[in-house]
Amino acid sequence: VRVEYESEIAADRLPDADLVVAGDGVNSALRERHADHFGTEISHGRNHYIWVGTTKVFDSFTFSFVETDHGWIWCYAYRFSDDRSTLVIECSPRTWAGLGLGHASEADGLALLEKLFADLLDGHGLIGRAQPDGAAQWLTFRTLTNRTWHRGNLVLLGDAAHTTHYSIGAGTTLALEDAISLAGALREHPDLDTALTYYGQKRRSELLSVQSAARHSAQWYESLPRYIGLPPAQMFALLGQRHSPLLPYVPPQLYYRIDRAAGRLEALRRFKRWLGPKVARGVQARAGR
Numbered sequence: 001v002r003v004e005y006e007s008e009i010a011a012d013r014l015p016d017a018d019l020v021v022a023g024d025g026v027n028s029a030l031r032e033r034h035a036d037h038f039g040t041e042i043s044h045g046r047n048h049y050i051w052v053g054t055t056k057v058f059d060s061f062t063f064s065f066v067e068t069d070h071g072w073i074w075c076y077a078y079r080f081s082d083d084r085s086t087l088v089i090e091c092s093p094r095t096w097a098g099l100g101l102g103h104a105s106e107a108d109g110l111a112l113l114e115k116l117f118a119d120l121l122d123g124h125g126l127i128g129r130a131q132p133d134g135a136a137q138w139l140t141f142r143t144l145t146n147r148t149w150h151r152g153n154l155v156l157l158g159d160a161a162h163t164t165h166y167s168i169g170a171g172t173t174l175a176l177e178d179a180i181s182l183a184g185a186l187r188e189h190p191d192l193d194t195a196l197t198y199y200g201q202k203r204r205s206e207l208l209s210v211q212s213a214a215r216h217s218a219q220w221y222e223s224l225p226r227y228i229g230l231p232p233a234q235m236f237a238l239l240g241q242r243h244s245p246l247l248p249y250v251p252p253q254l255y256y257r258i259d260r261a262a263g264r265l266e267a268l269r270r271f272k273r274w275l276g277p278k279v280a281r282g283v284q285a286r287a288g289r
């Protein structure tokens with residue numbers, strides 16, 4: 001394999017190859033060029049988020065919820081190197097507008113966030129990445145799906161093919177699992193079209209439960225007022241259950257009591273398992289962090 005860095009691939013000038021794997025992320029130019037063929041659908045989450053860095057080194061995965069005059073804003077943070085951590089900061093559109101985060105320059109926005117999360121940051125600053133016009137990179141999460149994942153010898157993989165809300169922390173694993181599955185399909189099926197069809201069908205079906213978990217997890221944060229007033233132990237227990245399809249329909253305290261009882265009684269545990277969520281084991285472990 002010859003790896004090339006800092007080299008842009010033009011979607012209309014692909015090299016002559018047996019197979020072209022488009023792992024070019026959620027904005028995939030290779031996919032966009034044939035969006036109709038792929039049947040791309042994108043839905044936007046309601047909340048605003050920004051992804052920033054800090055020199056504060058967290059020793060464990062950390063959540064922080066802060067109440068402002070305009071509603072709640074929260075973040076989760078984790079270390080990614082010996083001297084840096086990353087934070088995803090999120091809030092509702094009402095809080096975002098009320099705090100003026102939509103109009104603030106990146107520098108002013110980061111200064112405000114540093115003030116709001118001062119206890120968490122311990123005097124450390126936030127590190128952003130402004131847009132060319134100096135605005136901050138506030139986004140809403142895009143959940144992307146594609147009806148089919150290949151066109152001729154071009155095949156999608158990772159975020160180019162599908163995204164799952166960041167709060168389940170699974171996107172990188174899923175992209176690698178796509179690659180493993182694609183390699184397996186190519187080994188098993190000598191005919192390229194058969195292999196790529198098999199790969200797409202298999203992965204789309206394997207992803208259903210994770211996509212459902214991600215949708216419910218995103219909705220949990222969008223429904224924060226439903227949970228934030230609970231005693232902290234209950235609130236965090238339900239945070240760990242945020243991918244459950246049942247939780248939105250059961251009063252939170254009742255759900256909490258059922259969940260506790262299910263931990264003790266085997267019959268109830270089986271009942272709860274039957275109700276869902278039906279999430280792959282590895283993802284559940286990460287989602288529960």
Ligand SMILES: Cc1cc2nc3c(=O)[nH]c(=O)nc-3n(C[C@H](O)[C@H](O)[C@H](O)COP(=O)(O)OP(=O)(O)OC[C@H]3O[C@@H](n4cnc5c(N)ncnc54)[C@H](O)[C@@H]3O)c2cc1C
Pocket residue numbers: 007008009010011023024025026028029051088157158159160166169170171172173175
């Ligand atoms: C806020 C947030 C937090 C997240 N947290 C987690 C987490 O904790 N754990 C986790 O597993 N996942 C997380 N994810 C998801 C994860 O980032 C993605 O699922 C994962 O990066 C997808 O990998 P990928 O290789 O498919 O795409 P990408 O990581 O987007 O890589 C695509 C690459 O292609 C390059 N590229 C694009 N176009 C071209 C071109 N024309 N020519 C050359 N190169 C090009 C890009 O520069 C990029 O390097 C998070 C996502 C977000 C938004």
